[in-house]
Amino acid sequence: MMKESRRALRMIRHHSRKKGASLNMVSLMDIFTILVFFLLVSASDQESLPSMKDIKLPEAYADQKPKENIVILVSKNNILMRGESIADARVAMRSRGSIIPKLAQKLDEEAKRRVSHRADEKKVKKRGITIMGDKKIPYVLLKKIMLTCASSDFTNISLAIAKKTPAMEEES
Numbered sequence: 001m002m003k004e005s006r007r008a009l010r011m012i013r014h015h016s017r018k019k020g021a022s023l024n025m026v027s028l029m030d031i032f033t034i035l036v037f038f039l040l041v042s043a044s045d046q047e048s049l050p051s052m053k054d055i056k057l058p059e060a061y062a063d064q065k066p067k068e069n070i071v072i073l074v075s076k077n078n079i080l081m082r083g084e085s086i087a088d089a090r091v092a093m094r095s096r097g098s099i100i101p102k103l104a105q106k107l108d109e110e111a112k113r114r115v116s117h118r119a120d121e122k123k124v125k126k127r128g129i130t131i132m133g134d135k136k137i138p139y140v141l142l143k144k145i146m147l148t149c150a151s152s153d154f155t156n157i158s159l160a161i162a163k164k165t166p167a168m169e170e171e172s
Contacts, residue, residue: 069128069129069130069156069158070082070107070110070128070129070130070154071129071130071131071132071160072086072103072129072130072131072132072145072149073132073133074089074131074132074133074134074137074141074142074145075089075133075134075137076089076090076134076136076137077089077090079092079100079103079145081103081106081107086100086102086103086106087100087102087103089137089141092141092144092145093138093140093141093144095144097144098143098144098147099144099147099148099151100144100145100148103145103148103149104148104151104152107129107148107149107152107154108152111127111152111153111154127153127154127155127156128154128156128157128158129149129154129156129157129158130157130158130159130160131145131146131149131157131158131159131160132159132160133145133159133160
């Protein structure tokens, strides 16, 4: 039998130590848990308004982010609140009255629900609402919606816009 060199013995010892490579799965699970938690927190932090395909918002410059208000969606055909159709926009526009009764009823229900949740009277006086309407809706309809909101004590009225950037201005 032949005697093995010191180098050969050292290589045999070295390879016998490295037989199985292992991954520490606990560390990987910790990293993925932190990553998922970060994504959930950052996704819920975004403030955005609901969008509809048939609504094209007017463009303007805006410095402030939108507040979390009740959103009224106004398209050519419908007036929606919380995804529920409230009134037909064409019928509401042709009506003689200055308020839209079905919308006023829904806003009053919402106001009653919010009053029961809040004890601070000052906050109740400053109820906010965001009107998200197509840029081609008639002013008569927009005015009726705003008067209806004001009659239900939603006096802090915001109009949703598409934020205009300097690049958008150059294209126009």
